[in-house]
Amino acid sequence: MPKPRPAVIKMAPYSPPSSGREGKLRLDFNENTVGCSPRVLQFLRQKLSEEQLTIYPEYEKTREALSLYFQIPENQFLITNGTDEAIQVLINTYADNNDDVIILRPSYAMYKFYAEVAGAKVREISYRKSDLAFPVKSLIAKIRPTTKAVLISNPNNPTGTAIGIGDIIRILEAAPNSAVLIDEAYYEFYGVTALRLIDQYPNLFVSRTFSKAFGMAAMRIGVLFSQAGNVKFMHKAQSPYSVNTLAALAVRAAVEDKTYVENYALNAVEARDRLYEGFTKRGIKYYPSQANFVLFEAGQNAVAIRDALRSKGVLVRDRSYELPGTVRVTAGTAAQVARFFRALDEVLP
Numbered sequence: 501m502p503k504p505r506p507a508v509i510k511m512a513p514y515s516p517p518s519s520g521r522e523g524k525l526r527l528d529f530n531e532n533t534v535g536c537s538p539r540v541l542q543f544l545r546q547k548l549s550e551e552q553l554t555i556y557p558e559y560e561k562t563r564e565a566l567s568l569y570f571q572i573p574e575n576q577f578l579i580t581n582g583t584d585e586a587i588q589v590l591i592n593t594y595a596d597n598n599d600d601v602i603i604l605r606p607s608y609a610m611y612k613f614y615a616e617v618a619g620a621k622v623r624e625i626s627y628r629k630s631d632l633a634f635p636v637k638s639l640i641a642k643i644r645p646t647t648k649a650v651l652i653s654n655p656n657n658p659t660g661t662a663i664g665i666g667d668i669i670r671i672l673e674a675a676p677n678s679a680v681l682i683d684e685a686y687y688e689f690y691g692v693t694a695l696r697l698i699d700q701y702p703n704l705f706v707s708r709t710f711s712k713a714f715g716m717a718a719m720r721i722g723v724l725f726s727q728a729g730n731v732k733f734m735h736k737a738q739s740p741y742s743v744n745t746l747a748a749l750a751v752r753a754a755v756e757d758k759t760y761v762e763n764y765a766l767n768a769v770e771a772r773d774r775l776y777e778g779f780t781k782r783g784i785k786y787y788p789s790q791a792n793f794v795l796f797e798a799g800q801n802a803v804a805i806r807d808a809l810r811s812k813g814v815l816v817r818d819r820s821y822e823l824p825g826t827v828r829v830t831a832g833t834a835a836q837v838a839r840f841f842r843a844l845d846e847v848l849p
């Protein structure tokens with residue numbers, strides 16, 4: 501039997517609780533809860549042919565459409581197989597075995613995953629306990645001249661908390677030798693972006709995804725932005741056809757229906773307010789969020805509440821393995837929030 505690399509032997513297995521979700525009220529993965537723009541499916545039906553499926557993917561038109569939508573030149577981004585591939589390519593380009601990589605805790609699990617697969621030494625900085633605020637000062641104090649990457653989700657999953665441009669600049673200036681990733685998976689719900697800093701900061705990397713507000717998680721498509729010189733190197737470390745033709749086509753229609761996404765994000769932000777009201781009314785502590793989900797305190801019964809909600813067809817995500825007693829719920833529409841609270845009232849002890 502061949503022996504795996506030590507880095508892989510050491511890793512804890514990651515198993516997302518992701519089967520049997522279809523048909524349920526999916527408030528567990530921060531996806532779009534109503535579906536992507538109908539124009540995406542229309543476009544796919546119109547464009548798909550036997551020949552399209554025969555040919556290896558071509559990205560020219562997708563690159564043009566993305567450049568126009570994000571207002572960023574084509575040599576300043578990579579199209580990626582979701583944010584996950586963006587993280588992987590960034591790590592593979594900048595971090596070697598035993599290199600120092602900083603992440604926050606709790607945060608999106610894939611930062612640690614890809615850093616560990618690469619054999620990097622991961623250091624984790626905790627979010628502030630009382631209010632789950634981003635620990636700007638302690639992060640800056642922990643950055644070393646040898647730190648190869650700093651991976652930040654803004655707003656953060658699962659805390660929902662975010663930092664502004666001033667703090668992002670402070671971090672960039674404190675880490676001139678590191679690749680600083682600002683993962684903006686929830687940008688559409690927050691409205692603050694580091695994208696416009698790219699020309700100024702050669703150590704800045706920004707990722708966006710079509711998995712959340714755009715409602716295309718199954719497609720696996722995202723974008724990773726940085727200065728052209730960085731993009732050239734990352735391109736070398738990326739598989740040439742990692743984004744499939746369906747995704748490359750779908751995204752062209754998605755960015756043309758800007759109104760659809762803007763309306764969805766507006767609804768989700770309103771639904772988030774309804775969640776706050778509902779939690780306040782029931783005396784349940786929650787953490788104000790800049791994303792399309794809210795983390796709330798369910799106490800010792802977090803897992804039992806998640807399971808009881810599931811039996812009523814409502815999926816939420818237990819996070820008590822990293823923040824004891826907490827559960828995360830996605831904000832979709834007002835009607836879905838109402839259904840969530842009806843189910844919650846039936847299951848609360």
Ligand SMILES: Cc1ncc(COP(=O)(O)O)c(C=O)c1O
Nearest residue numbers: 582583584608653657685709711
């Ligand atoms: C912070 C963050 N980044 C990225 C992702 C996933 O991105 P993708 O589907 O683009 O790989 C998630 C999904 O939960 C997330 O919370």
